[in-house]
Amino acid sequence: MIYDEPKFKTMGDRALLVEVGDEIAAGVNEGVxxxxxGLLGRSIHxxxxxxxxxxxxxxxxxxxLLDRKELRSTIADFWDRKDQMVxxxxxEYEIPVVYGGERGPDLDWVAGYHRLPVEAVVEMHSAVxxxxxxxxxxxxxxxxxxxxxxxxxxxxxxxxxxxxGGSVGIAQRQTGIYPVASPGGWQxxxxxxxxxxxxxxxxxxxxxxxxxxxxxxxxxxxxx
Numbered sequence: 001m002i003y004d005e006p007k008f009k010t011m012g013d014r015a016l017l018v019e020v021g022d023e024i025a026a027g028v029n030e031g032v033x034x035x036x037x038g039l040l041g042r043s044i045h046x047x048x049x050x051x052x053x054x055x056x057x058x059x060x061x062x063x064x065l066l067d068r069k070e071l072r073s074t075i076a077d078f079w080d081r082k083d084q085m086v087x088x089x090x091x092e093y094e095i096p097v098v099y100g101g102e103r104g105p106d107l108d109w110v111a112g113y114h115r116l117p118v119e120a121v122v123e124m125h126s127a128v129x130x131x132x133x134x135x136x137x138x139x140x141x142x143x144x145x146x147x148x149x150x151x152x153x154x155x156x157x158x159x160x161x162x163x164x165g166g167s168v169g170i171a172q173r174q175t176g177i178y179p180v181a182s183p184g185g186w187q188x189x190x191x192x193x194x195x196x197x198x199x200x201x202x203x204x205x206x207x208x209x210x211x212x213x214x215x216x217x218x219x220x221x222x223x224x
Contacts, residue, residue, distance in 0.1 A: 002021040008072055020032055024055060036050055038078050039078065044074060048061055052134055059071065095216065096215075098190055104191060131144060132208065145174050153187055166193060167190075179197040
């Protein structure tokens, strides 16, 4: 449920957490997106960073330049008029994925866990148009949802110390892509050659909050 009024939580002396709803849902996340772009458009003096999440926005500010009460009042005032916001259009991407094999080492385990054929797991995973809820964990990492209920899958008991960049993973009702090699505990079911993060680009992350992603199963030879 999205709140009629945002809820504020103090996060130390330099940050304010603004909660816009009480669940992980597309409507609540869109409320976070509205708040993010609304505050970006206002260029509030003293605001240093805006960090969106599933259902909240972290506002980092300089307490020597901006009073916390004034910041809360500004955010609450914007929220009252949020319906006037015009947001950037959501983009949709099709990302090719090689499922299974050396680059999808957990696909067989996921299929066994759900007592499904491997082909059914691939079909269900690639049939959904996923929402990018937020970017985090590592630069450019998209948290996307939601997986079909039949594919709700726990994280690995023991995380890997190194997951290759491009790996496509699932955990609970989420799916994501590792932009760079890093530790990780999600079940890795495939791999893509699509580059999601470029420090020299503007913005550096290819995917943005609110974008849509579809996965297209392809043969390994197509990505070589």
